[in-house]
Amino acid sequence: MENTWLAQAKRLQALASTGLHFCTDDFERERLEEIAEIAHNMLAQLGNVPLERITGLVTDFAKRYSTPMIDVRGAVIQGERILLVRELTDGCWALPGGYADIGLSAAENIVKEIREEAGLTVTARALYSVTHKAKGLYRPDVRDFYKLYFLCEPVDQSAPMAGFETTEVGFFRLDELPPLSRGRTIESDLEAAFAFHRGETTQTLFD
Numbered sequence: 001m002e003n004t005w006l007a008q009a010k011r012l013q014a015l016a017s018t019g020l021h022f023c024t025d026d027f028e029r030e031r032l033e034e035i036a037e038i039a040h041n042m043l044a045q046l047g048n049v050p051l052e053r054i055t056g057l058v059t060d061f062a063k064r065y066s067t068p069m070i071d072v073r074g075a076v077i078q079g080e081r082i083l084l085v086r087e088l089t090d091g092c093w094a095l096p097g098g099y100a101d102i103g104l105s106a107a108e109n110i111v112k113e114i115r116e117e118a119g120l121t122v123t124a125r126a127l128y129s130v131t132h133k134a135k136g137l138y139r140p141d142v143r144d145f146y147k148l149y150f151l152c153e154p155v156d157q158s159a160p161m162a163g164f165e166t167t168e169v170g171f172f173r174l175d176e177l178p179p180l181s182r183g184r185t186i187e188s189d190l191e192a193a194f195a196f197h198r199g200e201t202t203q204t205l206f207d
Contacts, residue, residue, distance in 0.1 A: 013039035020062035068144040073097035074110040075193035081171035092181035119161035122152040128196035129205040139183040
């Protein structure tokens with residue numbers, strides 16, 4: 001769960017972004033730009049990163065109505081093991097997935113991501129969890145995300161292999177997990193996948 005100051009700074013940034021997109025009054029724009037500057041500075045201080053890093057992350061600032069981004073993740077389970085990929089960016093492990101691309105459904109996106117990151121062709125069988133990243137135990141993020149988790153099944157017996165954004169792939173038991181990329185995947189995401197796979201949970205989890 002992200003702290004209150006981070007949540008409020010992100011909310012101020014979103015309000016300023018949406019306001020500037022629709023604003024037609026010069027005096028109101030000046031006030032909104034000041035709010036945006038305050039929010040960006042707050043986020044930079046909270047994240048202990050340069051201000052340019054914050055503004056660079058929000059590439060659509062003031063260009064549209066501000067909404068959460070979408071992250072899709074896929075769980076492929078074999079026996080008591082689950083597929084994880086080692087991320088090129090931080091060297092840690094996560095469920096394969098990433099940003100949802102425009103023009104594809106959520107299910108089509110996760111099929112594409114697993115093919116690109118783990119070399120497997122799968123079908124998306126069920127949506128087992130929809131999570132607001134800010135409310136989970138993920139690494140704090142100045143951006144806002146909805147995370148969609150799918151239970152997926154391979155269509156053949158191909159062996160997984162790393163893609164251009166990953167360095168390794170493998171299947172792991174819950175009691176032998178490697179270091180997780182905690183901005184992407186946490187233990188409860190994997191536990192929920194097994195529970196759905198076993199039929200212990202039959203409804204999509206959401207917060």
